[in-house]
Amino acid sequence: MEIKEYILIIRKRLPLIVATTLISTFIAAILSFYILPPIYKATVTLFAGRSTNSNGSNDNIQALYSDVLLGQQLVKDYREIAVSRTVLERVIKELNLKMTTEELSNMVSVQLKNDTRILMINIESKDPKFAATVANKLAEVFIEAVQRIMKIENVQIVDKAVVPDKPEKPKKLLNTAVAFILGLMVGVGIAFFIEYLDNTIKTPDDLEKYLQLPVLAVIPDLDEGGKN
Amino acid sequence: MNAVKEVIALYNPRSPITESYRMLRTNIQYSSLDKPIKTIVITSTGPSEGKTITCANLAVVMAQAGSKVLVIDADLRRPAIHKVFGVSNKVGLTNLLVENKKFEEIVQKDGVEGLDLITSGPIPPNPAELLGSKKFENFLNTISQSYDYIIIDTPPCGSLTDAAIIGRIVDGVILVAAAGEVQIEAIQQAKENLQKVNANIIGVVLNKVKRQTSSYYYYYYYYYYYTDESGETVKKKKVGRRRKKDDRYTLPSDGRR
Numbered sequence: 001m002e003i004k005e006y007i008l009i010i011r012k013r014l015p016l017i018v019a020t021t022l023i024s025t026f027i028a029a030i031l032s033f034y035i036l037p038p039i040y041k042a043t044v045t046l047f048a049g050r051s052t053n054s055n056g057s058n059d060n061i062q063a064l065y066s067d068v069l070l071g072q073q074l075v076k077d078y079r080e081i082a083v084s085r086t087v088l089e090r091v092i093k094e095l096n097l098k099m100t101t102e103e104l105s106n107m108v109s110v111q112l113k114n115d116t117r118i119l120m121i122n123i124e125s126k127d128p129k130f131a132a133t134v135a136n137k138l139a140e141v142f143i144e145a146v147q148r149i150m151k152i153e154n155v156q157i158v159d160k161a162v163v164p165d166k167p168e169k170p171k172k173l174l175n176t177a178v179a180f181i182l183g184l185m186v187g188v189g190i191a192f193f194i195e196y197l198d199n200t201i202k203t204p205d206d207l208e209k210y211l212q213l214p215v216l217a218v219i220p221d222l223d224e225g226g227k228n
Numbered sequence: 229m230n231a232v233k234e235v236i237a238l239y240n241p242r243s244p245i246t247e248s249y250r251m252l253r254t255n256i257q258y259s260s261l262d263k264p265i266k267t268i269v270i271t272s273t274g275p276s277e278g279k280t281i282t283c284a285n286l287a288v289v290m291a292q293a294g295s296k297v298l299v300i301d302a303d304l305r306r307p308a309i310h311k312v313f314g315v316s317n318k319v320g321l322t323n324l325l326v327e328n329k330k331f332e333e334i335v336q337k338d339g340v341e342g343l344d345l346i347t348s349g350p351i352p353p354n355p356a357e358l359l360g361s362k363k364f365e366n367f368l369n370t371i372s373q374s375y376d377y378i379i380i381d382t383p384p385c386g387s388l389t390d391a392a393i394i395g396r397i398v399d400g401v402i403l404v405a406a407a408g409e410v411q412i413e414a415i416q417q418a419k420e421n422l423q424k425v426n427a428n429i430i431g432v433v434l435n436k437v438k439r440q441t442s443s444y445y446y447y448y449y450y451y452y453y454y455t456d457e458s459g460e461t462v463k464k465k466k467v468g469r470r471r472k473k474d475d476r477y478t479l480p481s482d483g484r485r
Contacts, residue, residue, distance in 0.1 A: 214431035217252035221436045
């Protein structure tokens with residue numbers, strides 16, 4: 001097959017391709033704009049490092065460096081502690097939430113910034129205020145838990161969670177765009193599949209290939225050619 | 229002349245479609261070197277692939293080139309020639325075969341110079357038997373003395389034997405294949421059916437080719453030549469895309485060379 005034939009197939013099945021593209025885009029748009037509830041994300045940024053009162057002398061550089069390394073190692077532990085059952089249970093208890101730890105843990109995600117000592121705790125919820133409250137409470141409980149468990153007092157809050165004003169999910173335009181491309185691909189796929197299943201004679205080449213009979217004439221379709 | 233508009237060779241002699249029928253005419257002329265093709269059966273694999281329209285247009289372009297042409301409607305199951313040419317079907321082939329009517333009583337003149345018609349006549353219960361009779365064969369042999377070409381429209385050969393029965397006793401069979409309609413296996417079966425009775429299949433007419441699906445296959449003929457009223461072949465400025473494959477087709481001409 002040549003590129004030209006591909007183009008002809010696509011042109012022939014254009015209504016089908018346009019239809020699948022439009023339908024999938026439409027469904028995605030309806031889902032993300034009207035059906036899916038908006039989810040808000042509140043984030044607390046934490047820093048895992050001793051608050052050094054460094055005077056900038058060379059003696060302290062060594063200590064500072066090991067502190068950096070230690071901090072980078074420890075954030076991984078912190079990540080696990082942040083979503084531990086003890087911490088979650090404590091948050092639920094302190095905020096009087098009516099949910100299980102599992103439900104809460106589904107809302108929580110912890111993000112580490114690579115090669116830094118920065119740790120981000122995200123709370124996703126339908127209610128933006130609630131997300132911020134839980135995020136801040138979780139950070140608080142988490143710092144206490146670190147002190148209690150690891151006996152290290154080196155986690156500080158960098159940014160407290162604020163009430164998010166824009167929903168994080170659904171990503172309406174992204175979803176719609178993805179659905180558009182997906183619909184387009186599916187449409188083209190179906191078009192080629194139909195063409196593949198179509199075992200009718202279409203060109204003089206087909207006749208000579210499958211019948212070994214000479215082609216005496218190729219007559220254009222009356223409806224198209226007669227307009228000349 | 230009450231022919232339907234599909235007989236484009238009558239209404240639009242300059243149409244590229246008419247040009248395609250002229251090419252068919254030329255290719256039939258040159259398809260056999262030893263024995264000239266005089267009696268031609270036109271059939272197809274399935275119904276409505278364009279047999280009757282091909283018959284009519286081929287007959288018209290042959291008559292226009294000065295040949296004496298007889299069209300016989302041997303589709304005794306669903307006759308259509310009389311509809312295409314807009315003539316009566318009160319008497320026809322079956323009257324000749326069953327009631328022993330004379331040829332002169334059933335032949336009809338058409339508006340076109342040199343073109344005669346024999347319609348099917350009343351629909352008989354046993355078409356295959358009639359067409360397989362010695363009488364029909366003798367009739368064909370006799371009548372072919374007075375014409376340059378006899379074109380016979382028949383039922384589809386995919387499921388019915390009629391075309392093969394006549395195909396046996398004529399000079400050549402032409403298969404009409406509707407592009408995008410006839411399945412490869414079906415037309416292969418049709419070809420086998422014809423070959424079983426030793427019919428001489430001259431070739432295939434690919435009908436209903438859509439520009440959109442296979443443009444470049446006929447672009448070339450489309451614009452390269454057209455025949456003007458004086459029958460002279462005139463070269464047009466607009467030359468369609470030409471591919472190597474096109475070379476094997478005979479260029480359309482006015483057929484009088």
